[in-house]
Amino acid sequence: MELPELFQNATTTQSKNTARDWHDFLTRNRFDFSQIEKIDFATPAPTITDKKNNKFCIDFINDKKNYHKKKLSIKSELLSKALGGGKLGLNVLDLSAGLGIDTVFLAQLGYHVTAIERNPLIYLCLQHASEQMLEMNIKVIYDEATKFLKHNTSANQQKFDVIYFDPMFPEKTKSALPRQEMVFFKKMVGSDEDAGQVLEEALKTPNIKRVVVKRPLKAPPLLQKPSGSLKGKLVRFDIYGVEK
Numbered sequence: 001m002e003l004p005e006l007f008q009n010a011t012t013t014q015s016k017n018t019a020r021d022w023h024d025f026l027t028r029n030r031f032d033f034s035q036i037e038k039i040d041f042a043t044p045a046p047t048i049t050d051k052k053n054n055k056f057c058i059d060f061i062n063d064k065k066n067y068h069k070k071k072l073s074i075k076s077e078l079l080s081k082a083l084g085g086g087k088l089g090l091n092v093l094d095l096s097a098g099l100g101i102d103t104v105f106l107a108q109l110g111y112h113v114t115a116i117e118r119n120p121l122i123y124l125c126l127q128h129a130s131e132q133m134l135e136m137n138i139k140v141i142y143d144e145a146t147k148f149l150k151h152n153t154s155a156n157q158q159k160f161d162v163i164y165f166d167p168m169f170p171e172k173t174k175s176a177l178p179r180q181e182m183v184f185f186k187k188m189v190g191s192d193e194d195a196g197q198v199l200e201e202a203l204k205t206p207n208i209k210r211v212v213v214k215r216p217l218k219a220p221p222l223l224q225k226p227s228g229s230l231k232g233k234l235v236r237f238d239i240y241g242v243e244k
């Protein structure tokens with residue numbers, strides 16, 4: 001079967017297979033293609049262009065700005081500190097993979113990260129990017145976080161030490177025009193209105209030692225008062241210490 005026109009420049013056997021897999025996965029998961037102008041398979045990481053010409057791609061290798069940040073250590077990076085600095089264990093469940101920036105950051109610090117993403121197109125981009133970096137301890141799963149948590153608990157499957165959650169920030173009233181990737185990304189994933197329910201479910205996870213939520217510096221906590229917070233220049237990590 002011919003692929004729809006928006007799947008472009010798949011010329012090698014490998015990129016043809018990728019394009020076919022993406023088409024089948026997106027169709028199976030009822031992805032809404034109406035905003036997409038093209039998905040270009042000629043670039044190292046497939047590049048998506050929307051109808052307003054915003055481009056988007058996730059490339060762990062070539063995007064040095066987002067994925068090769070200078071890092072301190074597992075003990076001193078703020079997010080890592082919030083997660084226990086490695087002392088509570090290295091198995092992190094990231095409930096909001098998104099662009100994978102935090103996922104990669106944590107993996108590079110030495111954590112083993114399982115990252116959940118519910119948007120099928122973002123998931124495919126992440127999965128493709130993580131296949132280019134197999135040496136890192138990253139596993140990307142296509143699922144909705146609450147469903148994943150419920151199923152993982154009832155089936156007594158994977159054990160995690162800590163959970164990290166970074167839902168989309170509430171709309172700012174005034175902000176500089178975001179980069180085109182951010183425009184695309186925000187449009188694609190929406191505003192994560194169910195974030196409170198996700199946190200509630202995360203807090204029920206048996207044997208989890210800590211749940212950490214990223215928030216804008218001045219925003220109220222997502223749910224009840226956290227047990228503590230670590231503040232950075234722009235964001236805050238709320239810590240829910242489930243196990244005392």
Ligand SMILES: C[S@@+](CC[C@H](N)C(=O)[O-])C[C@H]1O[C@@H](n2cnc3c(N)ncnc32)[C@H](O)[C@@H]1O
Nearest residue numbers: 096098099100101102118144145166167168189
């Ligand atoms: C703000 S972004 C996360 C950014 C990410 N921490 C990073 O460093 O790139 C939020 C992402 O989490 C995903 N997400 C939000 N709620 C989710 C849920 N309940 N289940 C699965 N994915 C979710 C959204 O689709 C979006 O891609």
